[in-house]
Amino acid sequence: MSTLSPTSEEKRGWQFPYQLTLEKRVEDVPRWLPAATSIGSVVIAFIISGIILKIIGGEPLRVAAFAFDATFGSWGVFSDTLVKATPLIMVGLACAIAFQMKLWNIGAEGQFYIGAFAATMVVMVPLVPPDSPKVVVIGAMLIMGLLGGAVWAFIPGFLKARFNINEIITTLMLNYIAISWNNFFIFNNWSDAGFQMTPTFEKTAWLPRLADYAREYRIFSGITLHLGVVFALIATVIVWWILARSRWGYEIKLIGDNPNAARYAGINIARNIILVMMVSGALAGLAGMSEITGVVHRLQERISPGYGFTGIIVAWLAKLNPFAVILVSILFGALILAGREIQPAGLSMLLQGIILFMVISSDVLLRYKVRLMKREA
DSSP: OOOOOOOOOHHHHHOSEEEEEEEOOSSOOOOHHHHHHHHHHHHHHHHHHHHHHHHHHOHHHHHHHHHHHHSSSSSSHHHHHHHHHHHHHHHHHHHHHTTTTTOOOOOHHHHHHHHHHHHHHHHHHTTSOOOOHHHHHHHHHHHHHHHHHHHHHHHHHHHHHHOOOOOOHHHHHHHHHHHHHHHHHTTTOOOOOOBBBOOOGGGGGGBBBGGGGGTTTTTGTTTOBBBHHHHHHHHHHHHHHHHHHHHHHHHHHHHHHHHHHHTTTTHHHHHHHHHHHHHHHHHHHHHHHHHIIIIISOBBBBOOSHHHHHHHHHHHHHOOOOHHHHHHHHHHHHHHHHHTTTSTTHHHHHHHHHHHHHHHHHHHHHHHEEEEEOOOO
8 A cells, every 4th residue: 555755845834925035236225215224223123122111011101201201391301302412413423424434433432532531631731821711712622622532533543544453443442441541530630639520610611501591581591502512513514515525525435335446546545544533533522522511511430421332323323424413313312311210220221222233134125125925836
């Protein structure tokens, strides 16, 4: 008596009749797709965070409503959100201009600290007479903040250009050196009565805030927004012009897309590596200067809640678009501000991490087409 052997299909059992396939894109990416993937990444990240919050016993909708009220609920709290977004705009721009050239500057945090340190030198050394007018002191601190960040970024830029040393490693390690460098001075030479901070700056070294004009204009009462946001907006326009309208911006993009073609065209790649890294560092240093003159009014141990690392997420989520950096920075400024109010603690950091994961994952959609195809019998 003969028996029929099972077919390979019967061995596998039932299979879903459709399958997902990836096809490498050969045409240009649709202009709407990068923005759509960024927005989708944020939406999915919020959904995942809400599910996690529900699993651990929280109330996602209530938390979201409370966080929105604490960051956008009034002009006062919205100004606080913009204050948090201001350094993120500058750091996001710093990362965006470097990433355009496929130059992975992971050291914006250290450049932020050195920019703050260099600006503090104007007051603590001092580099200008103590009785100098406000415009002189602020101007000197602005220049020193830019120079401090640029010089700190020159180190990995030179090592990359001259010896082809991986800039991810050098910029990352320089972060810890920069923080330790700051700590040496605020724990010793510049310590205020033994505390881990310098004495409070004189008011000539404070950036003007809208709240300072509340006596003349009551509408500004409680509005903490300071002049640093103007620096951030000016920096945004400059970076946009460099990348979109200047010959140097074309060289930056060409080196990032095809370094062999750039070399064949006679572009000095080593020089551009150093220059782009220094401009990136200068922007991060400006963020540090803005933070100590507009917010804390002194140099202290923790002047950054991770602005340098958050700026990386900001740049990627903005798809390296300078104007989109502003919008994304406001979102993350709200997350930082809400993180101090909502429970459980660390939820905002969890959300940032999920957003970063989703942004990186969504890049697949920019390189490949996803098709749902019916399986062949």
